[in-house]
Amino acid sequence: MSSTAVGLGVAALLLAVPAVAQEVTIPTRSPRTGAIIFRGGGYKPRIDYEKDLKGTPYKDTFGDASLLLVELELQRFFYQGIGTAGLGLSAGYGEKYANAVLADGGGVAADKAALKVVPLQLNAFYKFDYAAFKWGVPLVPYGKLGLVYSPWWMTKGSSTEVVDGITAKGGKWGYAATLGVSFLLDVLEPRFARDFDSDLGVNHSYLFAEYTYAEVNNFGGDGLNLGSRRWMFGLALDY
Amino acid sequence: MRLPLVVAFLLFALPAVAQTGTAVTFTTTATAPNNTVVAARDDCASTLRFNWSRTGNLCNGGTLFFYVTTGTCGSQPAATDLQLDAITGNTTTTGVLNFTVANVLAKLATPTTCDSQTTEVTFKLCASTPTISDSINLTCSSTYSSVGAPAYQVNYDPEAPDAPSVGGIIARDSALSVQVDGVEADSTVIVELNALLTAGTDDAGTGEVTEGPTLSFRKASGEGNVVADGLINGVTYRVRARVQDEAGNVSDQSAAAEGTPVKSNGLFDAYKNAEGKETGGCATTTTGGGLAGGALLAVLGIWLSSRRKVS
Numbered sequence: 001m002s003s004t005a006v007g008l009g010v011a012a013l014l015l016a017v018p019a020v021a022q023e024v025t026i027p028t029r030s031p032r033t034g035a036i037i038f039r040g041g042g043y044k045p046r047i048d049y050e051k052d053l054k055g056t057p058y059k060d061t062f063g064d065a066s067l068l069l070v071e072l073e074l075q076r077f078f079y080q081g082i083g084t085a086g087l088g089l090s091a092g093y094g095e096k097y098a099n100a101v102l103a104d105g106g107g108v109a110a111d112k113a114a115l116k117v118v119p120l121q122l123n124a125f126y127k128f129d130y131a132a133f134k135w136g137v138p139l140v141p142y143g144k145l146g147l148v149y150s151p152w153w154m155t156k157g158s159s160t161e162v163v164d165g166i167t168a169k170g171g172k173w174g175y176a177a178t179l180g181v182s183f184l185l186d187v188l189e190p191r192f193a194r195d196f197d198s199d200l201g202v203n204h205s206y207l208f209a210e211y212t213y214a215e216v217n218n219f220g221g222d223g224l225n226l227g228s229r230r231w232m233f234g235l236a237l238d239y
Numbered sequence: 240m241r242l243p244l245v246v247a248f249l250l251f252a253l254p255a256v257a258q259t260g261t262a263v264t265f266t267t268t269a270t271a272p273n274n275t276v277v278a279a280r281d282d283c284a285s286t287l288r289f290n291w292s293r294t295g296n297l298c299n300g301g302t303l304f305f306y307v308t309t310g311t312c313g314s315q316p317a318a319t320d321l322q323l324d325a326i327t328g329n330t331t332t333t334g335v336l337n338f339t340v341a342n343v344l345a346k347l348a349t350p351t352t353c354d355s356q357t358t359e360v361t362f363k364l365c366a367s368t369p370t371i372s373d374s375i376n377l378t379c380s381s382t383y384s385s386v387g388a389p390a391y392q393v394n395y396d397p398e399a400p401d402a403p404s405v406g407g408i409i410a411r412d413s414a415l416s417v418q419v420d421g422v423e424a425d426s427t428v429i430v431e432l433n434a435l436l437t438a439g440t441d442d443a444g445t446g447e448v449t450e451g452p453t454l455s456f457r458k459a460s461g462e463g464n465v466v467a468d469g470l471i472n473g474v475t476y477r478v479r480a481r482v483q484d485e486a487g488n489v490s491d492q493s494a495a496a497e498g499t500p501v502k503s504n505g506l507f508d509a510y511k512n513a514e515g516k517e518t519g520g521c522a523t524t525t526t527g528g529g530l531a532g533g534a535l536l537a538v539l540g541i542w543l544s545s546r547r548k549v550s
Contacts, residue, residue: 012242013483026413047279047510047515050515050516052516053510053513053514053515054513054514055509055512055513055514056513057506057509057510057512057515058506058510060509061506061509062506066298100504100505100508101502101503101504101509102414102501102502102503102504103499103501103502103504103508104502109384109411109412109501109503110409110410110411110502110503111411111412111503111505113503113506114505114506114508128275130429130497154505154506154507155505156412156503156505156507157411157412157414157468158466159468159505160509161508163507163511165513166507166511166517166518166519167519168505168506168507168519169519170489170517170518170519170520170521171350171520173519211245222516222517223515223516223518224510224515224517
């Protein structure tokens with residue numbers, strides 16, 4: 001009886017060892033509290049769409065070209081359940097240069113004309129990542145709604161333009177709505193993703209594309225319209 | 240048993256002997272990059288002032304000489320050196336040395352003056368005293384050594400640089416961008432402009448052209464074109480250039496060239512021409528509202544990023 005008991009005990013112990021080892025080696029996910037997002041894309045302000053504007057100054061200066069806009073966004077997650085929701089703050093910079101035009105219409109001037117913007121945005125977002133984490137679907141749709149403040153200035157040569165005593169700089173308020181979809185990169189290299197988390201605390205990484213509808217004209221007020229309809233692409237890291 | 244004691248004694252004694260050696264430290268308020276004071280012809284008669292302070296003792300009966308030489312330091316002043324001071328005894332430990340480049344030139348083997356010296360000459364500020372032959376009794380040896388540091392030198396550069404040339408003028412809005420060629424390194428480019436004014440019109444329909452006041456613009460060499468701004472569009476300017484070298488000598492003027500600023504339109508010009516209603520500013524009815532809004536966004540961002548992780 002006692003030998004049977006000992007045998008059972010040894011067997012139980014041997015069976016338990018792999019379980020213990022497994023428990024020790026299972027990688028644990030670090031807490032997920034926010035995200036950092038890098039993105040870039042073309043930004044073409046709707047200057048020429050200003051009400052009662054008699055001409056197309058943006059097109060006349062820059063043609064159909066867009067500004068190259070790069071942005072950095074920090075997000076904090078306040079809800080993690082069926083999806084993730086929180087607040088984000090982003091800041092960006094965009095600029096576009098072109099030759100100024102001779103005032104007499106005689107051709108291209110030596111001076112460079114430029115438009116520069118620094119879009120700032122505070123937004124609320126929701127992303128449906130429940131399917132990604134629960135069922136392994138690597139696509140995460142998301143949406144954002146945000147308040148935008150966009151400082152801007154225009155230069156000619158090496159100085160800010162002044163026309164009729166008005167200095168070409170200021171800031172515009174507006175709002176923006178964004179819809180996008182992220183591709184969860186973890187599915188491509190799960191082991192690397194785990195290492196990324198254990199080493200650097202990055203839980204998940206995504207590539208994404210998003211479309212933004214922005215009205216940045218002081219909510220319909222007079223003056224410059226810095227709104228846009230644009231696609232942006234980038235990399236997001238949950239941490 | 241005695242040998243180790245002797246060695247130990249010597250090892251301890253060496254620093255003590257070194258401490259008794261004389262050392263002079265020079266300082267100056269003059270601009271002296273790399274311990275070199277550069278003097279132009281205009282500075283030839285200006286007084287150069289150096290302060291000195293001494294540590295350590297002189298040898299018994301020794302003299303500490305201060306002088307300026309075109310040769311090397313480390314000896315008694317020669318006849319062709321400008322002696323500035325001679326200190327005996329250990330009571331005086333600080334002092335001031337004043338001299339001019341003209342004083343030094345007058346003592347050269349072939350004396351010159353500020354005007355007759357047309358080539359660059361460099362001379363050194365020296366402090367020399369006899370070396371100590373017996374560190375116990377501080378006996379002077381017959382040889383001298385240089386004890387001054389840092390090794391200041393004065394570079395008298397009476398040569399004006401060659402006149403540059405105006406390589407090109409780019410007409411800009413209310414400005415001219417002037418390319419100046421033939422400029423040596425470490426110098427300053429000076430561009431001078433005069434508006435060409437027509438005083439009146441004679442019967443032949445031509446007026447007497449005169450030059451307006453000189454407008455001057457400077458830029459360090461190697462930093463690209465000199466941009467003369469604040470000009471009047473449509474007015475022709477006569478442009479000349481000079482170069483000022485590191486010492487301060489100014490070259491002759493270059494040959495004159497002419498340029499006329501032209502009005503150009505940037506985006507805001509085009510926008511206002513299209514009757515855009517933008518008036519600039521921070522886009523709020525209250526002063527500073529936009530800044531306050533921006534600050535609010537910034538504070539929220541800081542708050543978001545500073546929250547501690549929830550475990």
